Amino acid sequence: MGENNITDTKNIILEWLNKEKxxxxxxxxxxxxxxxxxxxxxxxxxxxxxFEKEIDKIISELAKKQLESSV
Amino acid sequence: MxxxxxxxxxxxxxxxxxxxxxxxxxxxxxxxxxxxQIGRGKTTIxxxxxxxxxxxxxxSSIIGGKxxxxxxxxIDYNKQKEGLEAEGGWCLPLVNNNAFxxxxxxxxxxxxxxxxxxxYSLIRIAKxxxxxxxxxxxxGMEISLTMDKRSxxxxxxxxxxxxxxxxxxxxxxxxxxxxxxxxxxLLFSSQNPSIVEQVELILGIPAIDxxxxxxxxxxxxHSRKRKKLMRDANKGKDVATEHATCEAKIEQAKKDIxxxxxxxxxxxxxxxxxxxxLEDEPTxxxxxxxxxxxxxxxxxxxxxxxxxxEDRRMLIKNGFWKVLVKKGITNAIERLTVAENxxxxxxxxxxxxxxxxxxxxxxAVDKGVDCKVCGNKTEGSSPDEMTKAAKKVIELDExxxxxxxxxxxxxxxxxEISGLAKIKTNVSLMAMDEIEFxxxxxxxxxxxxxxxxxxxxxxxxxxxxxxxxxxxxxxxTTMKNVGDxxxxxxxxxxxxxxxxxxxxxxxxxxxxxxxxxxxxxxLKAKIDIYNWLSDCFKxxxxxxxQEARESVQKIATDAFMEMETEPEKYDRIEVGDDWSVKLxxxxxxxxxxxxxxxxxxLAVCVFDxxxxxxxxxxxxFFDNPGSNISxxxxxxxxxxxxxxxSSQMVMLSHSGGLKEEETIEKYGEKLSGAWRVVYDSxxxxxxxxxxxxx
Numbered sequence: 224m225g226e227n228n229i230t231d232t233k234n235i236i237l238e239w240l241n242k243e244k245x246x247x248x249x250x251x252x253x254x255x256x257x258x259x260x261x262x263x264x265x266x267x268x269x270x271x272x273x274f275e276k277e278i279d280k281i282i283s284e285l286a287k288k289q290l291e292s293s294v
Numbered sequence: 295m296x297x298x299x300x301x302x303x304x305x306x307x308x309x310x311x312x313x314x315x316x317x318x319x320x321x322x323x324x325x326x327x328x329x330x331q332i333g334r335g336k337t338t339i340x341x342x343x344x345x346x347x348x349x350x351x352x353x354s355s356i357i358g359g360k361x362x363x364x365x366x367x368x369i370d371y372n373k374q375k376e377g378l379e380a381e382g383g384w385c386l387p388l389v390n391n392n393a394f395x396x397x398x399x400x401x402x403x404x405x406x407x408x409x410x411x412x413x414y415s416l417i418r419i420a421k422x423x424x425x426x427x428x429x430x431x432x433x434g435m436e437i438s439l440t441m442d443k444r445s446x447x448x449x450x451x452x453x454x455x456x457x458x459x460x461x462x463x464x465x466x467x468x469x470x471x472x473x474x475x476x477x478x479x480l481l482f483s484s485q486n487p488s489i490v491e492q493v494e495l496i497l498g499i500p501a502i503d504x505x506x507x508x509x510x511x512x513x514x515x516h517s518r519k520r521k522k523l524m525r526d527a528n529k530g531k532d533v534a535t536e537h538a539t540c541e542a543k544i545e546q547a548k549k550d551i552x553x554x555x556x557x558x559x560x561x562x563x564x565x566x567x568x569x570x571x572l573e574d575e576p577t578x579x580x581x582x583x584x585x586x587x588x589x590x591x592x593x594x595x596x597x598x599x600x601x602x603x604e605d606r607r608m609l610i611k612n613g614f615w616k617v618l619v620k621k622g623i624t625n626a627i628e629r630l631t632v633a634e635n636x637x638x639x640x641x642x643x644x645x646x647x648x649x650x651x652x653x654x655x656x657x658a659v660d661k662g663v664d665c666k667v668c669g670n671k672t673e674g675s676s677p678d679e680m681t682k683a684a685k686k687v688i689e690l691d692e693x694x695x696x697x698x699x700x701x702x703x704x705x706x707x708x709x710e711i712s713g714l715a716k717i718k719t720n721v722s723l724m725a726m727d728e729i730e731f732x733x734x735x736x737x738x739x740x741x742x743x744x745x746x747x748x749x750x751x752x753x754x755x756x757x758x759x760x761x762x763x764x765x766x767x768x769x770x771t772t773m774k775n776v777g778d779x780x781x782x783x784x785x786x787x788x789x790x791x792x793x794x795x796x797x798x799x800x801x802x803x804x805x806x807x808x809x810x811x812x813x814x815x816x817l818k819a820k821i822d823i824y825n826w827l828s829d830c831f832k833x834x835x836x837x838x839x840q841e842a843r844e845s846v847q848k849i850a851t852d853a854f855m856e857m858e859t860e861p862e863k864y865d866r867i868e869v870g871d872d873w874s875v876k877l878x879x880x881x882x883x884x885x886x887x888x889x890x891x892x893x894x895x896l897a898v899c900v901f902d903x904x905x906x907x908x909x910x911x912x913x914x915f916f917d918n919p920g921s922n923i924s925x926x927x928x929x930x931x932x933x934x935x936x937x938x939x940s941s942q943m944v945m946l947s948h949s950g951g952l953k954e955e956e957t958i959e960k961y962g963e964k965l966s967g968a969w970r971v972v973y974d975s976x977x978x979x980x981x982x983x984x985x986x987x988x
Contacts, residue, residue: 231909232498232838239834246822257827265501266460275508279820282512286819290812 232265233258247289256281295459296324296942297343297913298413301404304393305345306338306386309979312404315339315969317942323966325936326944329954330971335980336946339971340468340915345388346403346418348461349435349452353385368401368420368433369394389420392978398422407913409458415440416455459912463496466905467912493873496908497842499835506831513824520817524804527814533807537800540793547790554783561776568769578759581750588747592740599736606729623714630707630714637704640697647697651690657683842907843869850875850896850903857895857930867899875900891923898923898931913942918951928952929960936964958985 236258240249257278264274298318303311317326330336345351354363370387387394389401401420406413419436427433439451446454459467494500521541528534576584660675675683810818847869854877855861864885868876875896877885885892898916905914916935923931928951935943945952958968968985 232501235834235838235841236502236831239830239837240827243826243830243833245826246819249823261505262498262501263457265498265504266456266462266495268462268500268504271504271508274505275512278505278508279512282820282823283816285823286816289819290815 233262236261249285253281253285295407295409295912297405297407299404299406300339300343300346301402302339302342303400303402304390304398305342305388305401305403306390307335307973307980308338308342309390309392309977312402313980313982315967315982317944317967321966322939323964324939324942325961325965326942327932327952327957327961327965327968328944328946328971329952329957329968329985330946330948332948334971334973335982336948336971337470337917338980339982340470340917340946341388342403343405343915344464344468346405346416347455347459348464349418349437351388368430369427371428390979397426412442414458415443463492463908463910465492466496466901466908467910467914468917469901469915470917490873493904496904496910497846498908499839499842502831502835502838506828506835509824509828509831513821513828516817516821516824520814520821521801521804523811523814523817524801524807527811528804528807531807533800533803537797537804540797540800543793544790544797547786547793550786551783551790554779554786558776558779558783561772561779565769565772565776568765568772572762572765572769575762575765576753576757577762578754578757581754581757585747585750585754588743588750591743592747595736595739595743599733599740602729602733602736606726606733609726609729627711627714630711633704634707634711637701637707640701640704644694644697644701647690647694651687651694654683654686654690658687839871843871843873845907846900846903848903849906850899853899853902853934854896856934857899857927859924859926859930867896867903869900869903891927894923895927895931902935911941913944915944915946917946918948925951932957932961933964936961954985 237254240254240258241251260274260277260281264271267274296317298316300315300317301312302308303313305311315328328336328339341351351366352363353366364385366385367387369389389398393401399421403418405416407416408414417436417438421434421436422432423434424432437448437451439446439454441454494503521537525534525537657675658680660680847867850867850869854864854867858864863880865878865880865882868878870876877892877896879885914935928947932945932952935945947957954968954970958965970983970985972981972983973979974981
């Protein structure tokens with residue numbers, strides 16, 4: 224957890240996204256984008272619709288790319 | 295983020311203004327102190343910064359054992375103008391009283407701060423919209439924020455501040471004594487959802503767990519949508535109809551389970567309430583037991599009393615006459631001692647007079663002597679002297695005779711004294727004293743127990759055994775209902791499981807039933823990604839929580855060892871999975887957390903552990919850290935916080951905490967600035983005076 228025992232949420236998220244096998248190839252920019260969004264919205268408890276929308280946009284794009292590449 | 299300037303006008307106890315604190319010149323040191331007696335306006339500085347940043351200041355009060363919180367109003371017409379005590383008087387208005395009475399034009403807070411290399415200047419103003427504002431509806435608020443002298447658009451200001459320093463975690467940086475007190479209580483009561491939420495918020499845990507919840511939600515949404523699309527694609531086929539029925543059953547089972555759970559929780563709550571009432575209500579059995587105890591105590595005391603009476607009787611029987619004559623013996627011994635002393639005195643006088651008589655007798659017959667050897671001649675007494683000496687001899691003879699007669703009349707008191715003394719020492723008066731004391735004590739015990747017994751008997755007479763029995767019956771019935779509902783819930787869970795398994799098979803059949811549209815395929819890919827994300831985040835969560843907990847534990851322990859006056863007594867601070875805190879002693883036992891000073895010190899250390907673990911570089915305002923903490927620990931605390939220059943640390947202390955002169959003398963080198971807050975009656979305002987540093 225860093226040099227001084229300090230937590231870094233984003234790094235831990237990225238570490239696990241890289242460690243666990245994804246259902247298909249997910250580029251590092253998208254992973255970074257997902258981690259950033261999660262950290263950015265961490266203090267928002269109630270109105271998370273915008274977060275969901277933004278995440279879904281990234282995921283839709285990934286799914287679309289995957290289908291295009293598999294055709 | 296570090297605050298460089300605070301300016302206050304017409305806020306709280308600060309009338310007119312600006313009243314300023316500048317923390318620009320740090321010379322690499324970021325420790326500050328603000329001194330002032332209680333009620334002079336120290337905490338108002340923190341409130342002012344908070345209002346400047348977030349436009350709201352909450353007031354809290356414990357009423358009827360419950361914590362109440364509400365935003366402080368700008369003005370309170372009844373209180374400030376009419377002097378009336380409004381309902382909820384603990385919620386003080388923000389605008390200065392004098393300013394309000396004199397028709398103020400504005401209340402202004404300015405905060406200049408630096409964040410990630412940029413300089414920000416924030417101005418928040420509250421202004422009356424009408425000439426004589428009566429309530430907050432008549433007030434307006436304006437805000438402006440510049441970043442490196444460039445204005446930030448109005449609609450983006452709140453969001454910008456929230457990104458720099460989120461309000462939700464601000465209480466970990468604007469630490470008021472109330473926070474510490476409340477936090478120290480919460481720390482020791484595990485499973486408190488409020489504390490868990492706050493702690494996890496500052497550590498950034500919601501970035502993982504909230505996101506994971508959202509991923510699950512999205513996955514379920516897409517999954518439902520995909521299944522519907524697949525059913526539509528296979529419309530008319532049995533598998534589609536069956537799948538739709540199955541899904542309806544699943545929905546129904548889920549609703550049933552939620553419904554049963556709600557009822558079970560509500561009934562369990564009722565049981566808890568009955569239990570609480572029953573705990574307060576003594577049963578007839580309890581009362582009878584108490585009465586029995588009283589009777590037993592009376593009986594025991596009476597037996598002992600009887601024994602002591604017997605002892606007293608025996609003591610009187612076997613020589614109590616000695617007790618009765620003891621005082622007379624003592625008096626007699628005293629008188630005999632006086633006589634003995636007189637006898638000795640008279641004897642001494644007789645001896646002296648005997649010597650004098652011999653001398654005078656020689657004078658009465660002395661005719662002089664001629665020495666035949668040396669020829670010297672001594673002169674004898676004259677006839678007058680001889681007559682005088684003879685008279686003296688007669689006088690002395692009479693005196694000796696009279697004294698001898700007195701001695702004879704005194705007899706032998708010494709012998710009598712020794713006889714009486716033997717009798718006196720044999721009398722056991724002490725034993726009698728003890729017996730009398732024990733008897734008195736037992737009689738008091740019996741009286742008290744009889745009073746207690748009477749009170750229990752009264753309680754028994756007024757006791758409503760029927761209502762207690764009714765409560766017990768209600769409890770039993772409710773318990774039975776809970777049991778029944780749990781059975782229903784179990785059955786619904788079983789149905790859900792069966793239907794889910796069925797639905798799973800039907801879904802596979804649906805998938806294989808025909809070609810899938812692109813939309814269905816896309817949804818499948820999205821569900822797979824959400825599944826993967828959810829999995830990753832769950833694992834990240836476990837690791838993150840564990841590491842964060844260990845970090846908080848380590849930092850808090852190090853801080854505690856440095857602040858505590860007897861660190862050798864302790865081994866560590868242990869932070870549980872639910873963020874509850876235990877102090878472990880050197881011998882491995884859990885230290886009792888009864889001392890409020892220790893609890894507050896622990897809370898400060900855990901606060902610091904959370905603050906540092908969060909890696910958020912925010913200024914920290916510590917207001918009167920721990921009212922119950924000893925002077926020595928407070929000093930260690932100041933030393934600990936001021937030594938660390940990783941973030942700005944402002945300690946506010948009243949006269950009962952850090953002493954102004956002593957602190958400047960001792961920690962002057964570690965401070966970049968210090969102020970004294972006083973109340974100036976002439977200007978009817980709190981005033982901030984800068985103190986000269988060493």
